[in-house]
Amino acid sequence: MGTSNKAEKVNGLLTKLNDIAVKAIKKEKYEKAMAAISSSAKIQYMYNQRYTDSKLERDIVEIAKREKKKYANDISKMQIKNNTVMFYDGFGLDTRGVAIMYLNALAKNNYHIIYVTKQGVENQQPEIHEILKTAKVTWKYIPMRQSYSKWMDTLTKAIISTNPKALFFYTTPDDVAGAVSFALFHDVCKRYLIDLTDHAFWLGTESNDYFLGSREMSASNQYFKRHIPKEKLIKLGVNLLVEEGLEHDGLPFDVEHSRYVFSGGSLYKTLGDEGNQFYRIVDHILKNHKAINFLYAGAGDKSQMEHILKKYPGRAFLIDERKDFYYLIKHCTLYLNTYPMFGGMMMKYSALAGKLPITLRHNADSDGLLLNQKQAKIEYDQIDDLLKDVDKLLNDEEYLKEREKMLNGTVITEERFVNNVRGVIEEQKTDYEHSITEIDTTNFQKEFYERFNYKKERDRIVNYINRSLYWSMPWMFIVAIKKVVQELLKR
Numbered sequence: 001m002g003t004s005n006k007a008e009k010v011n012g013l014l015t016k017l018n019d020i021a022v023k024a025i026k027k028e029k030y031e032k033a034m035a036a037i038s039s040s041a042k043i044q045y046m047y048n049q050r051y052t053d054s055k056l057e058r059d060i061v062e063i064a065k066r067e068k069k070k071y072a073n074d075i076s077k078m079q080i081k082n083n084t085v086m087f088y089d090g091f092g093l094d095t096r097g098v099a100i101m102y103l104n105a106l107a108k109n110n111y112h113i114i115y116v117t118k119q120g121v122e123n124q125q126p127e128i129h130e131i132l133k134t135a136k137v138t139w140k141y142i143p144m145r146q147s148y149s150k151w152m153d154t155l156t157k158a159i160i161s162t163n164p165k166a167l168f169f170y171t172t173p174d175d176v177a178g179a180v181s182f183a184l185f186h187d188v189c190k191r192y193l194i195d196l197t198d199h200a201f202w203l204g205t206e207s208n209d210y211f212l213g214s215r216e217m218s219a220s221n222q223y224f225k226r227h228i229p230k231e232k233l234i235k236l237g238v239n240l241l242v243e244e245g246l247e248h249d250g251l252p253f254d255v256e257h258s259r260y261v262f263s264g265g266s267l268y269k270t271l272g273d274e275g276n277q278f279y280r281i282v283d284h285i286l287k288n289h290k291a292i293n294f295l296y297a298g299a300g301d302k303s304q305m306e307h308i309l310k311k312y313p314g315r316a317f318l319i320d321e322r323k324d325f326y327y328l329i330k331h332c333t334l335y336l337n338t339y340p341m342f343g344g345m346m347m348k349y350s351a352l353a354g355k356l357p358i359t360l361r362h363n364a365d366s367d368g369l370l371l372n373q374k375q376a377k378i379e380y381d382q383i384d385d386l387l388k389d390v391d392k393l394l395n396d397e398e399y400l401k402e403r404e405k406m407l408n409g410t411v412i413t414e415e416r417f418v419n420n421v422r423g424v425i426e427e428q429k430t431d432y433e434h435s436i437t438e439i440d441t442t443n444f445q446k447e448f449y450e451r452f453n454y455k456k457e458r459d460r461i462v463n464y465i466n467r468s469l470y471w472s473m474p475w476m477f478i479v480a481i482k483k484v485v486q487e488l489l490k491r
Contacts, residue, residue, distance in 0.1 A: 009454050010047055014040055020472050021059050030063050032468040034148035034176045039461040041174035044201040046457045048448035051225035057206040060176065064183035071184060074160045078188060085425060086114040086164040090171025090178055094125035097345065098194060099170055101238040103128060105421035107135035114162045116155060118144040138162060145465055151177035156184055166425045169193040173202035182207040192424065210428055212236050215369055219434040234424060235432040239417035240352050248324050252317060253293055255331045260293035261285055262332035264325060267300030269341035272451060277360060277383055278339040279304050284387050286312045289394050295328065297321050329353045334393060344369050351410045356403055360386055363444045370410040377406060
C-alpha cells in the first residue's frame with residue numbers, strides 16, 4: 001500500500017469513527033459512542049502518528065457529563081477515606097511489571113488497597129496475591145468484555161462504594177470505559193495516570209489530574225505532544241521486585257559455569273530494521289568469541305533467530321519466557337538489549353543484577369530508563385562502536401568488572417520507591433524532577449507508520465464488544481462472519 005493511500009485510508013476510518021461517536025452521544029447511545037472511541041484509540045495506538053486526540057478526549061468528557069446525572073447523588077454522598085487507594089488494573093496480568101511494584105508500595109505504606117481488574121483472573125494472579133497477603137485489600141473483579149457501559153458502570157460503582165482518596169489509572173491505551181468512569185470523579189478523588197506507553201498514543205489526558213512518567217521521553221511527549229501542563233507531570237520510575245530461590249529449570253549448558261550473552265523479550269522487538277542489526281551483533285559475538293554461548297528467552301516471529309540457531313548449533317539457544325529469568329541474567333556475562341525496540345524492564349533487571357545491558361540506541365527510545373544512565377556508558381550510537389566495546393568486555397575481565405561497578409545506583413531502591421509513592425498520594429510530588437526537553441520522535445513514528453498494516457489493524461476492532469458499530473459500518477459484519485468461520489474450522 002502506497003504511503004498516501006495508507007494515510008488516506010487510516011484518516012478516513014478515524015473520521016468515520018469520530019462521526020459515529022459524535023452522533024451517538026447526541027442520541028444518548030453511549031455504548032455505541034464508546035465503541036467508536038475505543039476502536040479509534042486502538043487504531044491510533046498502532047498507527048502512532050499522534051500522541052493524543054482532543055476530539056476523543058472531549059467526547060469522553062461529554063459522555064461523563066451526561067452520564068453523571070445517574071451517579072450525582074451517590075457521588076455527592078461519598079465520604080472519602082484518607083487511607084484508602086484504588087488501583088485500577090485494566091490488564092489483570094500476574095507479572096513482574098509495573099502493577100506489582102505499585103501494589104507492593106501501597107501495601108508497604110499500609111494503605112487499604114481497592115484492587116479492581118477484569119473478571120476471570122481471580123485464580124490467575126498468584127504473585128499479586130502473594131505480595132498482598134498481609135495487606136488490607138478489597139478485591140473487585142468487573143466485566144470488561146460484555147459492554148463498555150456495564151464496564152464503566154461497575155467501575156464507577158466500585159469507586160463510589162469504597163470512597164478512595166486516590167485512583168491509579170493503569171490500563172490499556174484504548175480503555176474508554178475506564179476513562180469515562182475516572183472523568184466522573186473530577187474534584188472528588190485525586191486521579192493518577194501511570195504512563196506505561198509513553199512512546200505511543202493513549203486515552204486519558206482529560207480523565208486524570210496527574211501523570212506519572214519514569215523518564216524524559218514521557219515528560220517530553222506529555223508536555224509537547226499531549227499538551228499536559230508541567231504542573232501535572234510527576235516523575236517516578238519503578239523499583240524491581242525479585243523473587244530469589246526459584247527452581248531453575250535447567251538449560252542445554254551449565255549456566256553457573258559457562259560464559260554466555262543473554263537477551264529476551266518478544267521477538268518482534270528484534271525485527272523491522274534494515275540490516276537486522278540485533279542479529280548482526282549476535283553473529284559477531286558468536287563468530288569472534290568461541291567460548292561464548294548466546295541465550296534468548298522469548299517467543300514470536302523466529303524467522304531471523306532461526307538463522308542464528310542453525311549457524312551456531314550447540315551455542316545459540318532459544319527458550320520460552322520463564323520465571324527464573326533473573327537467575328539467567330545474574331549468571332550471564334553480558335545482557336544484550338533488543339533492537340530496534342528495546343526492553344525497558346529487562347534493561348533495569350540487568351542493571352539490578354550488576355550485568356551490563358548493552359544497548360544500541362534507536363533514536364532516543366531507551367534514554368533515561370536508568371538513573372545516571374549516561375554515566376553508566378551502556379548505550380552506543382553506532383554499531384561498530386558497540387561491537388568494538390563488546391569485544392573488549394568479553395576479552396578483558398578486569399575491564400568488564402570496572403564497567404559493572406558503574407551500574408551501582410542506576411536502579412531505584414524499593415525503599416525509595418515506596419516513599420515516593422506515598423509522596424505522590426499525599427503531596428502530589430516525588431524527590432525526582434523532570435527535565436522537560438523536546439525529543440524528536442519523527443523517525444520513531446515513521447517506523448510505526450511503515451509497519452502499520454491497515455487491513456490487519458482495521459479487522460482487529462471487529463469483536464463482540466464493538467458489535468454496536470456493525471450497523472454503521474457494514475464491512476464489520478463480513479469480517480465478523482469470516483472470523484466465526486475461521487474459528488469453526490480450527491475445531
